[in-house]
Amino acid sequence: MLRRTSLRRLGFGVPLVAVAILVTACSSSSSTSAAAATNTTGPTTTPTASATPSSKASGSALALKTATGKAGIWLTNSAGRALYVYSHDKGTTSECYGACAAAWPPLTTTGPVTLSGKYAVPRDLGVTTRTNGTKQVTYGGHPLYYFKGDTASGQTNGEGVDGVWFLIGPVANVMKL
Numbered sequence: 793m794l795r796r797t798s799l800r801r802l803g804f805g806v807p808l809v810a811v812a813i814l815v816t817a818c819s820s821s822s823s824t825s826a827a828a829a830t831n832t833t834g835p836t837t838t839p840t841a842s843a844t845p846s847s848k849a850s851g852s853a854l855a856l857k858t859a860t861g862k863a864g865i866w867l868t869n870s871a872g873r874a875l876y877v878y879s880h881d882k883g884t885t886s887e888c889y890g891a892c893a894a895a896w897p898p899l900t901t902t903g904p905v906t907l908s909g910k911y912a913v914p915r916d917l918g919v920t921t922r923t924n925g926t927k928q929v930t931y932g933g934h935p936l937y938y939f940k941g942d943t944a945s946g947q948t949n950g951e952g953v954d955g956v957w958f959l960i961g962p963v964a965n966v967m968k969l
Contacts, residue, residue, distance in 0.1 A: 854901075856917075856931075858909025858962045863948050865910055866959040867931060869938075872945030875899060877934040877966060879956045884920040886928055886935040896950070896957065898922065899929040899936040911962040932964020 855870040867875045878896065880887045888896055900922075907914045918930040928935045939950030939957070950957050958966045 853904060853906060855906045855908065856912075856929075857907070858912055859946065860910070861946065861948070863951060863959055865962055866948070867907075867909075867912075867936070867962060868945075869899070873938055874942055874946075874948045874950065875931075875936045875960055876939055876950050876957050877960045878937060879958065879966075881935050884918070884930050884933050884935060886920065886922055888935075888937065889923065895940050896937040897940065898926075899938065901927045901929050905929060909962060913963060916964050931960055934960060934964065934966075936960065 856867055856875070857870065858865050859868045859872060859874070869875065876896065878886070878888050878892075886898060888898065901919055905917050907917055913932075916932045918933070919927040920930050920935055922928050930936060937957075939953070941947075941949040941953075948959055951959050960966065
């Protein structure tokens with residue numbers, strides 16, 4: 793079952809939400825200026841060709857960040873590819889294999905991962921072991937995935953697919969439009 797966290801449950805209340813919406817609406821920049829933080833005990837992603845179209849050299853750290861758009865604020869990789877959660881996952885255990893993983897490639901790792909951006913919580917980064925032994929990055933206890941249908945930076949075509957795939961927000965909240 794997915795853990796749903798809202799700003800209100802975190803104690804921010806309605807006034808902060810209103811301010812955040814105003815700031816987002818009035819901002820002409822989508823940059824995330826929060827200081828970068830590193831989870832030194834977490835993994836570094838080594839993107840596979842199926843998971844990331846613009847793979848960097850193997851072994852280089854992958855920086856996760858936040859993006860802002862009409863869907864709100866969500867997590868992406870350093871190239872701006874949106875990250876998703878699957879509501880059929882059980883805790884940190886992935887239930888997406890075979891054809892599912894071909895359409896929704898897992899974000900896998902071999903070392904430390906960095907995370908920066910508005911409202912990002914670096915301590916929420918983690919890993920889970922897939923059945924093939926690879927390590928999949930988790931955030932807020934949710935395994936993370938790309939969507940094969942997102943072909944360019946900033947796309948969120950996987951949001952809400954089949955009522956079970958959702959963007960992951962920076963406070964580990966599941967985005968539902």
